[in-house]
Every structure is written in C-alpha cells, then in structure tokens.
Amino acid sequence: MDLDTVRTFVAAADAGQFQEAAAELAVTQQAVSKRIAVLERGLGVRLFTRTPRGAELTIDGQAFLPHARELLRVAERAAASVHTGRRPLRVDIIASRGAASGLMRGFHQAHPEIDLDVLMLFDIETAVAAIRSGAIDASFRAVAAPGRPLPEDIASVRVLDEPLQLLTGPAHALASARSVTVAQIVGHRIWMPGIVPGTEWAAYYDDLVAAFGLTIEATGPNFGSDALLDTVADTPALATFMSERTRLVWPADHGLRRIPVTGPTPVYPHSLLWHRDNPHPALATLRAHLAATAAGHHDAGTWMPDWVIPR
Secondary structure, three states: OOHHHHHHHHHHHHHOOHHHHHHHHOOOHHHHHHHHHHHHHHHOOOOEEEEOOEEEEOHHHHHHHHHHHHHHHHHHHHHHHOOOOOOOEEEEOOOOOOHHHHHHHHHHHHOOOOOEEEEOOOOHHHHHHHHHHOOOOEEEEOOOOOOOOOOOOEEEEEEEEEEEEEEEOOOOOOOOOOOEEHHHHOOOEEEOOOOOOOOHHHHHHHHHHHHHOOEEEOOOOOOOHHHHHHHHHHOOOEEEEEEOOOOOOOOHHHOOEEEEEEOOEEEEEEEEEEEOOOOOHHHHHHHHHHHHHOOEOOOOOEEOOOOOOOO
8 A cells, every 4th residue: 555645645634625635745636636546446445525615535534544544653653763863772781780781871861862772682793793784773792702803894992891899698708808809719619600601701701710710610500690699698608700880689688798809800891882884873972971971991900801802
C-alpha cells in the first residue's frame, strides 16, 4: 500500500474537500483525485462520496480512517528509528553495577534531553560487530586484548582508569588493614568466578597474576555478585578484587571490607569505542561529557597491562 495515497486520503478526510487537501499537500486537485482512485481500487471499496459541500467519507472510508492514521504513525516511527538525529543513543555498558553504568547515569543527569538505550553485551567481539553494523553507537571496553587489535574503522578513547580494591570478610587476615600492597596479597587466595577465558577482563587478570605472582581462582559456577559476597563474608580463606566504582550492597552483618591496593595500584582501563563514521549528534556530546567529567587517570604508582591502548 502506497503511503502517499494513504497520506492523501487522511488529508482529504480531515479537510472534507479535495481542493483543500491538494493545497495542504502542495499538489494539484487532479493528483489528489488520482491518488484516492488508486487507493479505492486497491481496497475494492469507495472511500468518499462527492457532495455539493465537498467530499464525505463513506462507511468504508470511516472504517479505514483510524487504520490509515496508524499506518502513517508507524511509518513515522520507522523513519525516526534510523534517523540519527531523532533515535536514542544506544550504548553498551557491559554490566549494570560497573563503572560504565555510573558514567552513563551521570551523562543522563547532565543531558536529560538526550534519549538513551542502554544495553549489556558480553564480549568485545560482539560489541565491535554491533558498532560496525550500526546496532549500537558506542561501547565501554578495556581495549585491546593481546593479538586482537581494533578494526581501523573503530575509534577509541580512554575515559577512566579505575583502581582495584581488595574485598575481604571480617575474619580474613588482611581485614583490619587500611590499605594493602600487592606484595602483601601474594599467597592469599583471590576468588573471582566471573572471569571468563577469552574476555578482555580475563586477559587483564592473567597479566596481573603474571606480573605479581598472585593467586586468582576462577573455579566454580558464577552465581552472581550476591553469592560471591556471601562466600567471601563467610570464608576467611578467600578474598576477591572489586573495582573502586562497582556499586554493591550487602547485609550489614556480612562485615565486608573494601581495602585500597597500593605499591603499585592496579587500575582497570575503561575506554569508549565507536565507529569513526557514526553521525549521531549525541555521540559527540557523550564524548565531550566523558572528557570533562571522567578524567580518572592514574599514572604514578599504578599498574596496567602493556597492551592497553594509550590515552
């Protein structure tokens, strides 16, 4: 069904005269009559009856009118969904409790006029493919893992270097420390069941282990952060690493401790990825906001893998 004929029908129905509809659509009255005739032939019914006062809807025309309006609304929404100036900015934040989620909440508070679609993709390959296909506009990632450089059409910028903290239960040997050095953690069991081989965070922690001789265990099923916190709180032999900006809530009787790590401080590098040819105007606004508000870069006394893309 041709949308021009549907649009002409709605204009004529609203105006009650073909002549006024022609003026509204900037076409001739003859063109309006032809379009209505084409629509009537396609539907197999008469939509208007000519009267001395103009054109009145038949019963079939009255029945068709609300559906015609909905067709035009659907068409408008469909066009808006691919129009970068009108559709929401789509951003991958990996997880709902991490630093990227907080950065996007801050962006939304600063720019409530910008529509956002926030989603969570698991691995960097999926995120890059979604950026290249146009399914998303940007993604927060730690780039790039060894042997997996970004495609040339993908741009990136470091937006945040997030310190790691040691999370322990109240009975852990390090629980009373105000801070711990990396050397002090050596020999303690660090349990992180969320590490998945092949991800950028797995590459990060592999290098951390190799650099400092730490013991990180990723054994057992990953039942999520609540189960991790329960286990660490109840087991003096286990601790875990937690990023500084990760938002977690636990029962008061858990007695968990978040302890800064120093000498050096391992920092997790968050970067924003996007397609170099992406024209969405809100993408530039997001990049400017992050440059102004998320400049948490730590050089002196910090550590990160040598494969991390420089700022």
